[in-house]
Amino acid sequence: MTDHILRMTGITKTFPGVKALQDVNLSVRRGEIHAICGENGAGKSTLMKVLSGVYPHGTYEGDIHFDGERCAFGGIRDSEHAGIVIIHQELALSPQLSIAENVFLGNERAKRGVIDWNRTNYEAGLLMKRVGLRENPTTVVSDIGVGKQQLVEIAKALSKEVKLLILDEPTAALNDDDSAHLLDLLRGLRDEGITCVIISHKLNEVTAIADSVTIIRDGRTIETLDMAADEVTEDRIISGMVGRALDNRFPPHEPKIGEEALRIEDWTVHSPSQPGRKVVDGASLTLRRGEIVGLAGLMGAGRTELAMSVFGRTYGINISGKIFKNGRPVEIRTVQDAIRHGLAYATEDRKRYGLNLIEDIKRNVSAAGLSGLSRRGWVNEHEEYAVAERFHKSMNIKAPSVSSVVGKLSGGNQQKVVLSKWILTEPDVLILDEPTRGIDVGAKYEIYTIINRLADEGKAVLVISSELPELLGLCDRVYALSEGRITGELPRGEATQERLMQLMTQATTTGQE
Template structure:
């Protein structure tokens, strides 16, 4: 475990106006799991893109040595031929192709110019068994979940005879069971002699699986820690990431809770794909002004489906039930109705549904509030610019200007843009679906501070989260959901992870 398989020395990478990496050094021992940690925008993914040839030799300064040889990768194919394979956070699979076709895409099993399908499916089945997939190799990627798609990516890497596997936020979109299975798989690969480099914001997973941790902050290497010898804790990693001790991961908050602003009664929603299946079953909940309410549930419990169906029926069919605003019944038939009644919803998938990644900060912030800054069908661009600048400052969005392209911002700053967009509509009720997914601890603290500020302004905030410690640290009251049914309502003083988990599994086999 002492021999180095990889050394990156003096890596510097510059984008127009931004130095993303500055003299970064990284050493990885053969056969270890090496974690790279840092805040959003610290340069972790950029460093891995340099290593894997996404940013080819000549686009950066510094030297890469792999397996004792100096490497000058001109692209991904060069790094893969050397045995370095990267799996990005956004999976690069073709949904309409089969599992087998995806595993060997670009690496086809062919004979005399024709694909040998028997060999393709046989070898795919062997690799799938190795990573714990039991599906038929001919199953389409679109028909399996995200957790299994992640395993397909690893099988794809194994097909390329990987010696160094890079995983960028591999469990960000996975539930607890899928995450645990993936971590067990990585331990098995380590036992087989495959070296892994993993980028993750989930520090509990890092401390559970990593042999070493390198911390990157503001584009520079801060330190490398031996997880066993140094007895590294989550707080120790956080201190290196943010440059200070984060004694309390949740900002202090004294709630000032007022009257009821929203009540949902007997809310039932059916699946649009299986119209005879209930995904929300007679749900009832209420929100009060100045209150932060949590919604907890296991994957598939119906949390997102409930939120989206309330927000202008953007999910589901055969929706029944009643919505009351300030004690009076309202009709919310579409998104425009929801916004008009002061209801806003920030999606869990900000990159796909929450933002236009090729547009700038200004246009993204104004997207939901254009009617309020338009005259006779024309947008008042000066007002749009001023509003965006106000949010740029008040939300501490770390972007050079409001003309910066949103897709180039870190996850935490993208989330601030999403929140700005919906705050602009001046909602009374703000539903936040996984508001800190894929965000580091420093940025999480900023998001929590914003949520507290919204509550202090008299808004009701409903937070949906898969992280029970987040709900316990942030919320004044927590509802639990199981199989589409509300199974409990727990005030903050009585809430524990054990009690919430009991209610979240209530009624399940």
């Protein structure tokens, strides 16, 4: 594994007013898994878009040599023809088409303009077997989960005789089992001689799977490390990413816990698609002022469903149970009711449900609190601007102005906009669902600092997270959820990953009517 399949030298890419990449160099050995790490906005995805022809030759400076040839890709078709396939974080599948149709989309198995469906489904089945996808090739993509959709993308890449497979945050939306399967698949592809480049914020996965790692910071190459020879650790990678040692990944915090803010008793929620199934089953929990409480559970345990059903019944049917606010029973049947009673919910899918990506920071910040900025149905734009400016500074949102389009911000800054939107409604209780998903280490620290600050202001915060170290490092108390039921509650001093995992995997005998 001494020869290099890819060399990128002196890559510089400029957007109006921003130099996204400056003299970046990248060398990838044939048949290895090469990780690219860096904070959001460092230039990782931009570099891969240059490589794959999304940004065509002539729009950047520098040279690309692939498989012994100097390349000048004019678009994605050119790079795919050479054997380079990129799988973006937002999967490019057509949800209403079958798996087989997606695998060969743009690369159809046809004769004289007519698709040969027998051949299409047969060859798709062979590729699906290769990636470990046990489904019928005629299954519609919208009927399978995100983990399986990722495998469809890889099968699609293999159909194009890929030599270099690029995966941008491949496990960001996957549960632990799907992530482990995907990493095993990448190891298998490496053994077959396919070179893989992965962009990932999950440093435990990087250290487990990568042969080499290149660190990019502020649009420049910092260093490339050989995982075996250099004895690379997560802390070593973090130091390169942020330019300093991040000895403690969680800011120190001494809680000042006060009176009960929210209590949920015997909360039960039925699935809207399967009315007989209880997604949340008799759950009870309490949040106090100044306290950060965690909610742990495996994928499908009912964490998000619990949060959404409490927040104005935005999920579920046949909901029963009681909600107490400051010790008094309250009825919360709509989102407006929830906001009026001082509740806020920041969704796990900020791009789809938390933000308007084509609007600016100002409009996004004001979205949930327009009633406080309006007079007789008219928004006071001066006040709206002043409010957005205040959050722009207090939340340290890295953007030129509040007129910047939210869709162009990094994940960490987008999450700050989501938090600003809900803080504007002046809530007493904040429910934060996966608040650091897809966010780099440095930005995570900033989000943790904001969460601590909210607790210090006397707000009760419920954090839902798939990352157990995050819950242990951030929360004063953690509830565990399994099959819709609360299976345990641990204070910070007693909570460990092992104890939480025991509670999260604890089988329950109920859940069906």
